Amino acid sequence: MSAAALDALAAALGDALSVDPAELAPLTADKSGHDSRSLPLALVTARSIEDVQSTLRIASEFRIPVVPRGAGTGLAGGAIASAGELVLSTLAMNRILEVSVADELAVVEPGIINADLNTELAKLGLWFTPDPASKAISTVGGNIATNAGGLLCAKYGVTREAVLGLKIVLADGRMLELGHRSVKGVTGLDLTALVIGSEGTLGVIVEATIRLRPLPTGAVATIAAYFPDVTTAAAASAAITTAGLRPAAMELLDARALRSIDRYLGLSVRGVSVAERGATLLLVQTDGAASEAEAASALRIIEGLGGDAELSYDAVAGEELFAIRRAFHPALEAEGTVLIEDVAVPRSALPAMFAAITEIEERYGIPIPTVAHAGDGNLHPNFVYTPGPDGEVPEIIWQAADDMFRAALALGGTLSGEHGIGILKRRWLADELGEDQLALQQQIRAVFDPLGILNPGKA
Ligand SMILES: Cc1cc2nc3c(=O)[nH]c(=O)nc-3n(C[C@H](O)[C@H](O)[C@H](O)COP(=O)(O)OP(=O)(O)OC[C@H]3O[C@@H](n4cnc5c(N)ncnc54)[C@H](O)[C@@H]3O)c2cc1C
Numbered sequence: 307m308s309a310a311a312l313d314a315l316a317a318a319l320g321d322a323l324s325v326d327p328a329e330l331a332p333l334t335a336d337k338s339g340h341d342s343r344s345l346p347l348a349l350v351t352a353r354s355i356e357d358v359q360s361t362l363r364i365a366s367e368f369r370i371p372v373v374p375r376g377a378g379t380g381l382a383g384g385a386i387a388s389a390g391e392l393v394l395s396t397l398a399m400n401r402i403l404e405v406s407v408a409d410e411l412a413v414v415e416p417g418i419i420n421a422d423l424n425t426e427l428a429k430l431g432l433w434f435t436p437d438p439a440s441k442a443i444s445t446v447g448g449n450i451a452t453n454a455g456g457l458l459c460a461k462y463g464v465t466r467e468a469v470l471g472l473k474i475v476l477a478d479g480r481m482l483e484l485g486h487r488s489v490k491g492v493t494g495l496d497l498t499a500l501v502i503g504s505e506g507t508l509g510v511i512v513e514a515t516i517r518l519r520p521l522p523t524g525a526v527a528t529i530a531a532y533f534p535d536v537t538t539a540a541a542a543s544a545a546i547t548t549a550g551l552r553p554a555a556m557e558l559l560d561a562r563a564l565r566s567i568d569r570y571l572g573l574s575v576r577g578v579s580v581a582e583r584g585a586t587l588l589l590v591q592t593d594g595a596a597s598e599a600e601a602a603s604a605l606r607i608i609e610g611l612g613g614d615a616e617l618s619y620d621a622v623a624g625e626e627l628f629a630i631r632r633a634f635h636p637a638l639e640a641e642g643t644v645l646i647e648d649v650a651v652p653r654s655a656l657p658a659m660f661a662a663i664t665e666i667e668e669r670y671g672i673p674i675p676t677v678a679h680a681g682d683g684n685l686h687p688n689f690v691y692t693p694g695p696d697g698e699v700p701e702i703i704w705q706a707a708d709d710m711f712r713a714a715l716a717l718g719g720t721l722s723g724e725h726g727i728g729i730l731k732r733r734w735l736a737d738e739l740g741e742d743q744l745a746l747q748q749q750i751r752a753v754f755d756p757l758g759i760l761n762p763g764k765a
Contacts, residue, residue, distance in 0.1 A: 416447025
């Protein structure tokens with residue numbers, strides 16, 4: 307069966323098909339720390355919509371599971387493939403097909419890297435706002451398939467807010483055009499929204515019509531505020547939001563995160579090691595016409611709560627401070643295998659969630675360095691571990707993660723703010739959705755993909 311399928315794929319796709327073990331090896335993993343450790347059947351590097359359609363028609367005919375893949379930077383295992391599966395990469399479909407300044411939109415192929423797109427758009431004074439910390443390495447198709455968030459969501463929204471329409475190829479090879487080019491559009495059910503964040507389970511995204519914004523004007527202000535404890539820093543970020551301020555970014559790094567980054571970068575800020583300066587760092591950045599007034603108000607709130615803060619309008623200094631935040635993941639990777647978690651809670655519950663994480667650290671005797679997109683209540687508590695003989699996450703880490711998910715749900719939060727469910731969080735899905743909603747979601751999936759060949763085993 308596999309041999310016949312490979313023959314059919316080779317005949318239809320030529321050199322877009324690869325069974326070279328060296329090319330298949332990286333496809334058993336993404337950036338989640340999980341590795342299937344079994345080579346997939348083959349890789350299709352699609353160059354066109356027709357390639358995607360041919361691949362899916364043949365996969366349907368032979369009932370071969372298909373794993374859509376962008377740049378493989380996902381943190382939930384959604385693009386990981388294993389034996390018997392066909393990887394369908396859209397990475398090489400990376401053209402910008404159209405930019406309309408008048409309509410503030412662009413039409414792009416899914417494989418374009420987020421930062422590369424923005425480099426081109428900046429020449430026209432425009433901007434695609436989704437800003438995951440992986441923007442230099444992740445694709446727009448992957449951003450859409452995961453409904454990626456990032457540093458700017460509280461002010462500029464998540465990826466969903468920046469997508470007007472999609473072309474997707476269904477599991478049987480038919481292509482659908484979803485959504486619209488107009489600012490408004492409410493005809494029929496909103497299938498575009500359904501596909502955004504569906505992690506490659508409903509169809510393969512082959513083109514996206516994305517919403518653009520003018521680049522922000524005004525001076526960008528950056529505040530670095532050090533606090534003696536994480537709860538006060540979280541309270542300061544909540545107070546900034548409650549005061550009606552809308553910083554472009556508001557990032558919080560706890561003491562363990564700062565110490566790891568310090569070890570990794572050997573960093574000192576103005577001659578003082580960040581980890582010695584204070585137990586917690588809150589970074590606040592304002593932009594746009596009201597930037598200066600918002601920064602001054604945020605500074606007053608921070609200082610009122612005892613923060614030791616500096617405000618700068620220097621672009622280089624601002625970039626250096628945010629580079630500290632972006633160094634978090636590499637810093638932990640330098641210390642072991644990392645399980646990056648991704649719970650989100652209502653903003654007002656941020657201090658309570660930090661308190662819960664501290665309790666879990668003490669209960670299990672495991673350090674949980676944590677950063678948060680504080681402006682939207684999204685926390686990334688991290689576990690650094692040594693994998694078991696088969697690459698598995700140690701059970702004690704899952705127990706601590708289980709406590710953490712339950713704490714987030716009890717605070718009115720969610721299992722995943724932006725990274726998705728993939729394979730890593732399937733076992734908790736029913737806890738959040740409930741049995742009825744989970745069953746309904748499975749039925750919807752079966753309507754799109756009756757044979758169940760798209761990303762099976764992922765959620
Ligand atoms: C250092 C680092 C920082 C990160 N920071 C953030 C962050 O701030 N915010 C955030 O949200 N995420 C972040 N991520 C996670 C990751 O970069 C995002 O999830 C990103 O959107 C994945 O894009 P990708 O192209 O790598 O997709 P992949 O990892 O290849 O795939 C991700 C999922 O999308 C599906 N998929 C990919 N392409 C398609 C397609 N064309 N059609 C259908 N399905 C498809 C896959 O099947 C899989 O389920 C970070 C990752 C790293 C390593």
